[in-house]
Structure formats: structure tokens, C-alpha cells
Amino acid sequence: MSNAAIVWAVLALVLIGLETLAPGIFLLWFGFAAAGVFLLVLLGLPLSVVMQTLLFVIFSFVSVAVYFRYFRGKANETDHPLLNQKNQQMLGLVLILESAIVNGHGRVKVGDAFWQVHGPDAPLGSRVTVIAVDDGILKVGLAD
Structure with missing residues (x-):
């Protein structure tokens, strides 16, 4: 060689x-x-x-x-384009408040985890829709 x-x-x-x-x-x-x-x-x-x-x-x-x-x-190219993008997966979810939104702050349960939410004041048990995710806090609006 x-x-x-x-x-x-x-x-x-x-x-x-x-x-x-x-x-x-x-x-x-x-x-x-x-x-x-x-x-x-x-x-x-x-x-x-x-x-x-x-x-x-x-x-x-x-x-x-x-x-x-x-x-x-x-x-x-995948059949699960949002895999491992939890923030994007959350958008549009309708969730039930685990604690009332008071002064813009509340909490929901997603799966086995609790998430803080920010949105309009709403009583415990209200249905909310996730409209954005910012630094691990869900921004929500009323679903009904």
C-alpha cells in the first residue's frame, strides 16, 4: 500500500x-x-x-x-412531532381546576403532576383551556 x-x-x-x-x-x-x-x-x-x-x-x-x-x-419526519415537547402538547387541553384561580393564580392536575395556572379568576372545579405555557406555568382561559 x-x-x-x-x-x-x-x-x-x-x-x-x-x-x-x-x-x-x-x-x-x-x-x-x-x-x-x-x-x-x-x-x-x-x-x-x-x-x-x-x-x-x-x-x-x-x-x-x-x-x-x-x-x-x-x-x-415522525408520526409524533410533539414528542418530548410537553409545552406544545399542553396547548388546547381542557383541564379542571384543582384549586380556584384567585388573583390570577390557581392549580390544575395533569396526569400525576400539579401545574400552576394563571388566568381569570374562577371557582374550584371550573373547566379551563390551556392557551400558552410560560416557564412551566400554564396560561389558561375559561373553557365554558
Whole structure:
């Protein structure tokens, strides 16, 4: 194996490895480009250093284009887009007051947790709708 092949193999492994430390910076795709040049050099093609570098640049553009075309945004497609976004899940919920809203402050129970609410004064047991969530406090309006 030639020195050039070893250099490209090490570069490919380093770039792919660095992606684990800095995800999302395209280092994986540059690593694939370096691996492509490594394969060409390994096959014994007589490529000058300038040509190897030029091929690396071209392969980098192609691999990043493949990422943008086929992989970008695919992870965001889900049948549960609000998973782990409790604030967004709460919007529109109709809840029953566990303690009356007095001077704009009250409390509701959501699942097994109690949440503070801010909204118009209302008696115990009133139905309220969550209209916003601010720093863990539910902003509510009367549901009826």
C-alpha cells in the first residue's frame, strides 16, 4: 500500500471519527470523500497529489449534495412531532381546576403532576383551556 493510500485512509478515519465529537458539521461526508480518493489510490490509479486533492474536493461536493438531497430533514419526519415537547402538547387541553384561580393564580392536575395556572379568576372545579405555557406555568382561559 502506498503512502498516499495510507494518508487518505487515515484522513477518512479521522474525519469520520471527528463527526462523533462535532455532529452536524459534515465531517462524515468529507470522510466519505476521503475514502473515495483512498479507494482510487488503492486501486493503483496514477494520480498526482494535485489530482488527488481535486478529486477530494469534487467528492466532497458530491457527498454533501447527497446529504442535502436525500438525508437532510429525514430525521424530523415522525408520526409524533410533539414528542418530548410537553409545552406544545399542553396547548388546547381542557383541564379542571384543582384549586380556584384567585388573583390570577390557581392549580390544575395533569396526569400525576400539579401545574400552576394563571388566568381569570374562577371557582374550584371550573373547566379551563390551556392557551400558552410560560416557564412551566400554564396560561389558561375559561373553557365554558
